[in-house]
Amino acid sequence: QSALTQPRSVSGSPGQSVTISCTGTSSDIGAYNYVSWYQQCPGKAPKVIIFDVSRRPSGVPDRFSGSKSGNTASLTISGLQAEDEAHYYCCSFVGGFNFVFGSGTEVTVL
Amino acid sequence: QVQVVESGGGVVQPGRSLRLSCAASGFTFSRYPMHWVRQAPGKGLECVAIIWPDGSNEYYGDPVKGRFTISRDNSKNTMYLQMNSLRAEDTAIYYCAWGPLFYFEYWGQGTLVTVSS
Numbered sequence: 001q002s003a004l005t006q007p008r009s010v011s012g013s014p015g016q017s018v019t020i021s022c023t024g025t026s027s028d029i030g031a032y033n034y035v036s037w038y039q040q041c042p043g044k045a046p047k048v049i050i051f052d053v054s055r056r057p058s059g060v061p062d063r064f065s066g067s068k069s070g071n072t073a074s075l076t077i078s079g080l081q082a083e084d085e086a087h088y089y090c091c092s093f094v095g096g097f098n099f100v101f102g103s104g105t106e107v108t109v110l
Numbered sequence: 111q112v113q114v115v116e117s118g119g120g121v122v123q124p125g126r127s128l129r130l131s132c133a134a135s136g137f138t139f140s141r142y143p144m145h146w147v148r149q150a151p152g153k154g155l156e157c158v159a160i161i162w163p164d165g166s167n168e169y170y171g172d173p174v175k176g177r178f179t180i181s182r183d184n185s186k187n188t189m190y191l192q193m194n195s196l197r198a199e200d201t202a203i204y205y206c207a208w209g210p211l212f213y214f215e216y217w218g219q220g221t222l223v224t225v226s227s
Binding site: 001003032034038045046047048051052057089091093097098099100101102103104 | 143147153154156211212215
């Protein structure tokens with residue numbers, strides 16, 4: 001299973017919106033509505049911020065939103081804040097308890 | 111509350127073996143599949159191995175097939191990863207990850223494995 005494709009980095013000024021794409025295939029993102037997104041701060045374990053394409057766990061700010069179209073999922077951070085600087089990974093269920101992760105995107109707040 | 115705690119990492123020479131453990135609590139361990147996810151230094155996340163709830167089936171990522179073995183002891187709420195014939199490219203933080211649905215809701219703190227002579 002090949003890694004999902006994400007841009008290496010995105011950046012934005014405080015208050016702006018940024019969108020991270022995650023491109024897969026008809027066997028992963030296109031096949032299931034089970035895309036999740038993880039935020040990873042330096043030296044920390046990943047933390048889920050979006051699951052089932054667009055659902056937010058309790059406690060995650062509503063400036064984080066997810067969507068999917070065809071074989072591509074997207075994470076949008078609206079009203080970017082300094083604390084959002086981190087690496088972000090998408091992940092798709094691919095059947096049989098298995099998952100594939102994206103290549104990761106570094107978000108920089110200018 | 112749910113907790114997963116990894117242990118067993120360390121520095122090991124190429125070709126040698128190491129066994130990692132993941133102790134789980136706060137959920138009915140025997141009902142769920144469990145995953146090992148690793149992250150090489152400065153790299154992304156990679157699903158390494160998966161074990162079915164009753165241990166009847168396993169899945170391995172291509173880079174570790176034939177060298178790593180995942181297992182579990184449901185009586186001890188513990189999962190293991192036996193890593194043989196270790197290579198430099200196996201150097202990574204190994205995470206135990208779990209979720210009741212189709213995502214990883216809980217992660218351990220990770221255990222660092224360094225393969226170096």
